[in-house]
Amino acid sequence: MAAPYASDPEKARGRLIWEEESSFRSCFQRDRDRIIHSSAFRRLKHKTQVFVEHEGDYFRTRLTHSIEVAQVARTIAGALGLNGELTEAIALAHDLGHTPFGHTGEDALDALMQPYGGxxxxxxxxxxxxxxxxxxxDFDGLNLTWETLEGLAKHNGPVTGDLPFALADYTARHDLELHTHASAEAQVAALSDDIAYNNHDLHDGLRAGLFTDDDICDLPIVGPAYAQVDKAYPGLEANRRRHEALRRVFGVMVSDVIATSHDLITQAGPGSVEDIRHLGRSMIRFSSDIWVQLQDIRAFLFKRMYRAPSVMQTRAEVTDVVxxxxxxxxxxxDLLPKAWVRDVKDAADETDLARIVADYIAGMTDRFALEKYGQLSQRPSWV
Known part of the structure; x- marks a missing residue:
């Protein structure tokens, strides 16, 4: 049964361009389906999570990460009585705007775009x-519902101050009420992102040999999880031991968010999704104890994985590409594809041109960016 503060597809605010609704899919399910069928979603298959796409078949990409986020988000949404289809749509789409090479590519492109709005x-x-x-x-884009767009824009909280151009441009036409919090469904998608990467980055770092199981047994949450496995399955084969331990780490985070969020919502007593938006604080959270312990895990990952010498070397190389x-x-x-050259002809000034170029580069996959770099720089690819 849906909670009173859940987003109701029957009461959705609609789409910018009116469409007749489906007779067999809710509007939020339709949003999710359009996201899955989009070109941008398919491109996530070849975009970096931490390791560049060619570095190994088993490491997470933006696509597998997004699927894992959606799975976690749907679980939490179900436990809290929220709308699973909206939650899943936001989770699946939350990384569509990522550049090739993950946050490294984004940092490089943001620096280059500073004279033009970042x-x-x-x-x-x-x-x-x-x-x-x-x-x-009938329209450009996917013509998603207001609720899904709101979730993409502000799942991490209200967006205030100087707005990124793309967000300011769209909300001027279709007000996403950026000053408020998003729905509980969007908040779940945001926390599920944290849960997914904290867990799978440990797994990928272990697989890459950046640290060992013994190294992470000193971490909070992780160490007790390994101890539970060793007690229940003494002498378990190493890969199974690792899997069993990390799935317990996953479980601790998910259970904590569900219990903490349930208590916060009960105390606040929201009667509608609008109440959630105007409470002035997020209702979907970790407990303070788990939050503190996660900071230790993040600090470890930052030092031993995100700033590992081999990862930093790759960061420098892909930054050079961008x-x-x-x-x-x-x-x-004129080196842009024909469809993009047509947009260039409509550019009013250098800023417009820069935004077109940024859109093109941001849409590249890792492999396509490396191919273009090799072709246009006349340098041998470092891959």
């Missing part, structure tokens, strides 16, 4: 689903 992957996700996907006859491609396309926009 670059933000959350705002880019909104731009993709409202403009850059061009497949439908730093080469952007000024090249700015000075020679």
């Amino acid at each position: 670059f933000d992957h959350n705002a880019q996700a909104v731009k993709i689903v409202t403009s850059l996907e061009r497949h439908y006859a 730093n080469h491609l952007f000024p090249l396309f700015m000075s020679q926009p």
Whole structure:
């Protein structure tokens, strides 16, 4: 049974471009389906999570990460009586705006775009689903519901101050009420992102040999999980031991968010999704104890994985790729594909051109960016 504060598809605020609703799918299910069928979603298969796409078949990509986030989010939403379809749609789409090479590519592109308003992957996700996907006859983008767009724009909380251009441009036409919190469904998607990467980055770091099982047994949450497995299954084969321990780490985080959020919601007593938006604080949270312990895990991952020498070397190399491609396309926009050259002809000034170039580069997969770099720089690929 849906909670009174859950998003109700029958009361959704609709789409920017009116469409007759489906007779067999809710509006939020339709949003989810359109996201899954989008070109941007397919491209996530070849976009970096931590390790560049070619570095190994078993490491997470943005696509597998997004699927894991959606699975966690749907579980939490179900336990809290929220709308699972909206939660899943936001979770699946939350990383659509990521550049090639993950946060490293985003940092490089943001630095290059500073004279033109900067670059933000959350705002880019909104731009993709409202403009850059061009497949439908009646509209650009995916024409998603207001609730899904709200979730993409502010799942991490209200967006205030100087807005990224893409977000300011769209909300001027379709007000996403950026000053409020998002629905509980969007908040669940945000916390599920944290749960997913805290868990799978440990797994990928172990597989990459950046640290060992013994190293992470000193961490809170993780160490007790290994101890539970050793007690229940003494002498268990190493890979099974690791899997059993990390699934328990997953379980601790998910259970904590469900219990903590349930208590917070009960105390606040929201009677509608609008109450959730205007409470002035997030209702979907970790407990303070688990939050503190997660900081230790994040600090470990930052030092031993995200700033490991081999990862830093790759970061420098892929930053060079973005730093080469952007000024090249700015000075020679005719190198862009024909469909993009048509947009360039409509550019009013250098800022418009820069945003077109940024959209093009942001949409690249890791492998395509490396191929273009090799072709246009006339340098041998470092892959």
